[in-house]
Amino acid sequence: MELILDRVTKQYQNKIAVDRVSLRMYKGVYGLLGANGAGKSTLMRMICGILHPTGGSISFDGLDVSCEGYRSILGYLPQDFGYYPDFTGMDFLLYMASLKGLPRSCAKRKAARLLELVDLQDKARKKVKSYSGGMKQRLGIAQALLNDPKLLILDEPTAGLDPRERIRFRNLIADIGKDSIVLLSTHILSDIEHIADTVLMMKDGQFIYQGKWEDNREDLETFYMEQFKEA
Numbered sequence: 001m002e003l004i005l006d007r008v009t010k011q012y013q014n015k016i017a018v019d020r021v022s023l024r025m026y027k028g029v030y031g032l033l034g035a036n037g038a039g040k041s042t043l044m045r046m047i048c049g050i051l052h053p054t055g056g057s058i059s060f061d062g063l064d065v066s067c068e069g070y071r072s073i074l075g076y077l078p079q080d081f082g083y084y085p086d087f088t089g090m091d092f093l094l095y096m097a098s099l100k101g102l103p104r105s106c107a108k109r110k111a112a113r114l115l116e117l118v119d120l121q122d123k124a125r126k127k128v129k130s131y132s133g134g135m136k137q138r139l140g141i142a143q144a145l146l147n148d149p150k151l152l153i154l155d156e157p158t159a160g161l162d163p164r165e166r167i168r169f170r171n172l173i174a175d176i177g178k179d180s181i182v183l184l185s186t187h188i189l190s191d192i193e194h195i196a197d198t199v200l201m202m203k204d205g206q207f208i209y210q211g212k213w214e215d216n217r218e219d220l221e222t223f224y225m226e227q228f229k230e231a
């Protein structure tokens with residue numbers, strides 16, 4: 001499996017948010033790192049087909065991002081996820097499953113299994129408005145997995161998770177990364193260190209580093225800190 005980004009660009013009126021980004025991605029976990037405004041969300045939203053690039057192309061195994069087939073291989077957790085506060089966790093997953101076109105019988109089984117996977121099985125019948133931030137985030141991760149995506153895009157998935165949840169999440173992602181392409185953004189260096197096979201560091205709409213964390217650990221740490229000083 002292969003995701004190809006070919007000179008992907010997003011230009012707003014007077015701002016180039018993503019600037020001719022090219023990359024070939026294969027099975028594994030990619031960590032997208034960068035200060036606020038670097039272009040991470042814009043890039044992820046283009047890969048999910050929510051935003052249209054103003055230049056370049058995106059395809060997965062020959063499927064263009066704009067085609068129907070692409071949607072069925074995609075799982076996405078946006079940064080600001082819209083939950084329905086009066087739904088229970090189970091209702092919410094069943095609702096998302098119907099939007100994704102899963103048959104009802106299979107959706108129920110799948111939802112129950114995913115709630116277990118993110119350790120929410122005991123809260124399945126509780127309303128989402130009673131969930132903590134970390135629990136909502138775990139529910140968001142569960143909905144992204146409903147269709148067994150080959151391409152999983154997670155925009156700051158560890159935000160709001162406590163240390164225990166974070167470790168559980170890392171294990172889950174490592175597992176998914178064995179069979180899928182996972183791209184996640186984070187501000188947290190230790191997330192990258194523990195989850196990502198490949199680091200993509202973004203600045204001003206471009207990748208300024210792509211490679212293994214271990215290969216360049218000290219430089220990357222220093223560089224990352226400097227970006228935050230500038231910001």
Ligand code: ADP
Binds near residue numbers: 036039043
């Ligand atoms: P990140 O996710 O890394 O914080 P974003 O992708 O949100 O970065 O933003 C990248 C740049 O694009 C920022 O300078 C931001 O201000 C700009 N930008 C994002 N969305 C818009 C928009 N709708 N109109 C104009 N500029 C935008």
